[in-house]
Amino acid sequence: MSARAAAFDPFGGAYQVDPAASLRWSRDEEPVFYSPEIGYWVVTRYEDVKAVFRDNILFSPSIALEKITPVSDEATATLAKYDYAMARTLVNEDEPAHMPRRRVLMDPFTPKELVHHEPMVRRLTREYVDRFVDTGRVDLVDEMLWEVPLTVALHFLGVPEEDMDTMREYSIAHTVNTWGRPAPEEQVAVAEAVGKFWQYAGQVLEKMRQDPSGHGWMPYGIRVQKEQPDVVTDSYLHSMMMAGIVAAHETTANASANAFRLLLENRSVWEEICADPSLISGAVEECLRHSGSVAAWRRLVTADTTIGGVDIPAGSKLLIATSSANRDDRHFEGADDFDIRRENSSDHLTFGFGGHQCLGKNLARMEMQIFLEELTTRLPHLELVPDQEFTYLPNTSFRGPDHVWVQWDPAANPERRNPALLGRRHPVTIGEPSKAAVSRTVGVDAITPVADGVVRVTLSDPSGRPLPRWTPGSHVDIDLGELSRQYSLCGDPNDLSVYEIAVLEEPESRGGSRYVHRTLQVGDSLTLRGPRNHFRLDTDADRYVFVAGGIGITPILAMADHVKAIGKDYEIHYCGRDVTTMALLDRLRADHGDRLAVHSSAAGNRLDIAALLADPVAGTQIYSCGPDRLLTALDEATAHWPEDALHVEHFTSNLTTLDPANEHAFEVELRDSGLTVTVAADQTVLDALRASNIDVQSDCEEGLCGSCEVPVLDGEVDHRDVVLTKTERAQNKSIMTCCSRACGSALTLAL
Numbered sequence: 001m002s003a004r005a006a007a008f009d010p011f012g013g014a015y016q017v018d019p020a021a022s023l024r025w026s027r028d029e030e031p032v033f034y035s036p037e038i039g040y041w042v043v044t045r046y047e048d049v050k051a052v053f054r055d056n057i058l059f060s061p062s063i064a065l066e067k068i069t070p071v072s073d074e075a076t077a078t079l080a081k082y083d084y085a086m087a088r089t090l091v092n093e094d095e096p097a098h099m100p101r102r103r104v105l106m107d108p109f110t111p112k113e114l115v116h117h118e119p120m121v122r123r124l125t126r127e128y129v130d131r132f133v134d135t136g137r138v139d140l141v142d143e144m145l146w147e148v149p150l151t152v153a154l155h156f157l158g159v160p161e162e163d164m165d166t167m168r169e170y171s172i173a174h175t176v177n178t179w180g181r182p183a184p185e186e187q188v189a190v191a192e193a194v195g196k197f198w199q200y201a202g203q204v205l206e207k208m209r210q211d212p213s214g215h216g217w218m219p220y221g222i223r224v225q226k227e228q229p230d231v232v233t234d235s236y237l238h239s240m241m242m243a244g245i246v247a248a249h250e251t252t253a254n255a256s257a258n259a260f261r262l263l264l265e266n267r268s269v270w271e272e273i274c275a276d277p278s279l280i281s282g283a284v285e286e287c288l289r290h291s292g293s294v295a296a297w298r299r300l301v302t303a304d305t306t307i308g309g310v311d312i313p314a315g316s317k318l319l320i321a322t323s324s325a326n327r328d329d330r331h332f333e334g335a336d337d338f339d340i341r342r343e344n345s346s347d348h349l350t351f352g353f354g355g356h357q358c359l360g361k362n363l364a365r366m367e368m369q370i371f372l373e374e375l376t377t378r379l380p381h382l383e384l385v386p387d388q389e390f391t392y393l394p395n396t397s398f399r400g401p402d403h404v405w406v407q408w409d410p411a412a413n414p415e416r417r418n419p420a421l422l423g424r425r426h427p428v429t430i431g432e433p434s435k436a437a438v439s440r441t442v443g444v445d446a447i448t449p450v451a452d453g454v455v456r457v458t459l460s461d462p463s464g465r466p467l468p469r470w471t472p473g474s475h476v477d478i479d480l481g482e483l484s485r486q487y488s489l490c491g492d493p494n495d496l497s498v499y500e501i502a503v504l505e506e507p508e509s510r511g512g513s514r515y516v517h518r519t520l521q522v523g524d525s526l527t528l529r530g531p532r533n534h535f536r537l538d539t540d541a542d543r544y545v546f547v548a549g550g551i552g553i554t555p556i557l558a559m560a561d562h563v564k565a566i567g568k569d570y571e572i573h574y575c576g577r578d579v580t581t582m583a584l585l586d587r588l589r590a591d592h593g594d595r596l597a598v599h600s601s602a603a604g605n606r607l608d609i610a611a612l613l614a615d616p617v618a619g620t621q622i623y624s625c626g627p628d629r630l631l632t633a634l635d636e637a638t639a640h641w642p643e644d645a646l647h648v649e650h651f652t653s654n655l656t657t658l659d660p661a662n663e664h665a666f667e668v669e670l671r672d673s674g675l676t677v678t679v680a681a682d683q684t685v686l687d688a689l690r691a692s693n694i695d696v697q698s699d700c701e702e703g704l705c706g707s708c709e710v711p712v713l714d715g716e717v718d719h720r721d722v723v724l725t726k727t728e729r730a731q732n733k734s735i736m737t738c739c740s741r742a743c744g745s746a747l748t749l750a751l
């Protein structure tokens with residue numbers, strides 16, 4: 001055990017101040033370690049944390065709510081007095097009991113049902129803001145963020161209006177210290193509150209049973225119980241009422257408080273969302289990633305296993321640090337940066353993942369969007385009270401500031417000048433942030449011809465802010481009229497003041513490249529998303545062979561620069577019709593002259609791919625980007641190479657529009673989520689997944705960018721994308737859900 005592992009204290013300073021930052025050393029050096037302080041193994045990297053969430057059998061959730069500090073005898077006696085009998089609910093229930101229950105209870109959480117709650121959330125938020133909008137100074141937590149999520153939860157559960165005040169009172173008192181270290185005397189007070197809460201929840205439940213026709217998750221559960229009493233039992237329903245409130249309340253209150261703190265500390269970002277509410281859904285997602293309200297979650301290891309290469313014996317307890325995973329540079333580019341337009345923010349693990357993933361995630365997202373929308377509209381001049389110290393309840397898992405004091409000048413409230421403002425509303429995005437929310441505007445600084453028919457376009461942020469970090473192989477998605485086009489970044493990843501792309505005018509252009517060549521002017525603005533990298537360079541190889549065809553040189557150049565910088569062996573084969581049409585040649589000759597071989601058909605020195613790759617060389621990786629013809633030839637020429645030696649990127653799609661008359665419906669089984677979803681003939685897999693509350697990113701939606709990729713476990717895929725190589729298609733290990741379908745009647749996905 002390292003000294004740092006021995007010193008790890010999740011109740012202590014550094015973790016409490018910033019859990020993700022305090023675990024950076026672990027992500028970098030010891031991603032799975034044992035903490036003697038708490039008796040848990042701590043898992044800190046994104047891939048490992050996700051893998052743990054994925055497998056509910058090997059990693060049982062049964063300890064998710066277990067008290068870290070054992071309950072005193074006195075507190076136990078107090079609970080007994082109230083017949084307290086909290087059973088496992090969903091979040092800490094093992095299979096096979098959990099999944100059938102989750103399945104029958106999830107309908108009220110689907111996007112089509114959630115829409116009905118939007119007016120209620122807006123009304124409540126508005127009422128709370130009305131109370132303080134003219135005061136000039138307020139603690140957002142006490143005056144709004146603590147109570148609104150609780151009241152929303154009560155409405156969502158279907159608690160009758162007349163019982164709401166009592167329920168609110170008990171559950172506020174109840175703020176159970178499951179994750180903390182209450183002193184013995186506090187434990188009894190907590191037990192009293194919990195006992196009362198339990199009893200009252202039972203009474204409310206009885207009342208609902210008399211007439212279970214109402215709206216809400218509890219009446220729905222009662223109705224399901226009538227059909228399936230073994231799946232939804234009595235004790236479960238009673239526990240669900242309390243557990244549901246706790247699950248929905250503190251998590252959302254804390255997440256919202258974190259979001260306001262983060263956004264107001266990043267003033268320019270706050271101002272951006274005030275000016276453009278379409279950015280709010282992306283901002284919510286990035287706040288959940290960067291400063292989520294669940295810092296860590298727990299699992300019990302049920303059989304000897306390894307995580308991240310470390311042997312972990314059966315019976316071990318895991319603290320899976322979602323906050324750390326969310327800031328893992330291996331998954332999120334520049335993970336510590338706060339970037340509301342980050343394309344993969346929603347990959348965060350703050351809601352968990354897989355079979356137990358938070359059912360209420362889209363309700364929470366809705367609430368947070370409405371809070372932000374209301375305050376950015378009505379109090380855009382809001383600022384944090386300077387020099388306040390933010391305090392956090394010491395605990396391992398839940399994280400949010402106790403208070404967020406803000407101030408403003410009420411005389412400057414925009415609604416005083418323009419009452420019509422109050423009538424304006426921006427629609428909530430249910431689920432993944434919209435494309436608009438993750439788009440950024442960039443200005444065109446320069447358009448420079450770099451070969452016949454090729455221009456280099458230099459882009460920068462109009463307000464001079466640095467652009468997001470990127471790694472070699474990354475591309476950006478740029479909107480050009482109706483189309484979104486992918487361009488690899490080919491500049492210097494260390495210079496974030498500009499991005500550079502090179503664009504070839506294609507004779508067959510559907511408008512994208514023609515627009516860039518004929519219409520785009522210096523000083524124009526473009527809409528861009530990303531960067532995203534589905535063509536990552538494996539920096540561990542010994543040697544690299546780069547093969548570029550035509551404009552495919554763009555990602556290859558950035559890769560070659562990087563490989564040179566880290567002192568690895570490499571060679572570049574650049575193929576084109578004629579040297580005059582080959583972009584960036586001067587730069588390549590200057591920086592990679594001795595490693596560069598130029599192959600031009602006009603000069604009669606075409607690349608002999610078969611000869612180049614005749615003998616597999618251990619430790620060599622081949623990276624290629626270019627026309628399909630070239631990539632197919634490479635695929636064939638490397639058939640006898642190790643499976644993962646060839647990496648390619650395509651740049652055109654040949655997808656046709658979905659024609660329901662020629663398609664068939666099929667079932668998609670989601671192994672991690674325990675669901676089966678039907679994909680209708682007129683629907684994409686992506687559409688069907690989203691309708692079932694499963695988050696999957698997408699951008700191009702035409703099989704080009706790779707953002708919608710999902711691992712396949714079973715069933716044959718009818719691949720229609722151009723992201724996967726022939727070998728990858730044959731391996732049948734993943735599917736681009738925006739376009740590909742099932743050959744037969746079913747697929748099983750690792751989702």
Ligand code: HEM
Nearest residue numbers: 090091247248251252255351352353356357358359360364
């Ligand atoms: C489960 C976080 C809001 C209901 C979970 C889990 C986490 C979580 C980490 C466990 C996931 C796992 O084991 O994989 C959050 C956060 C929220 C939030 C960060 C707010 C930002 C809500 C809301 C509701 C809710 C508003 C209800 C209306 C649930 C339920 C489960 C759950 C029912 C159990 C699901 C199962 O085990 O099958 N949540 N939650 N949550 N959450 Fe949330």
Ligand code: FES
Nearest residue numbers: 699701705706738
């Ligand atoms: Fe781009 Fe599916 S969204 S490949």
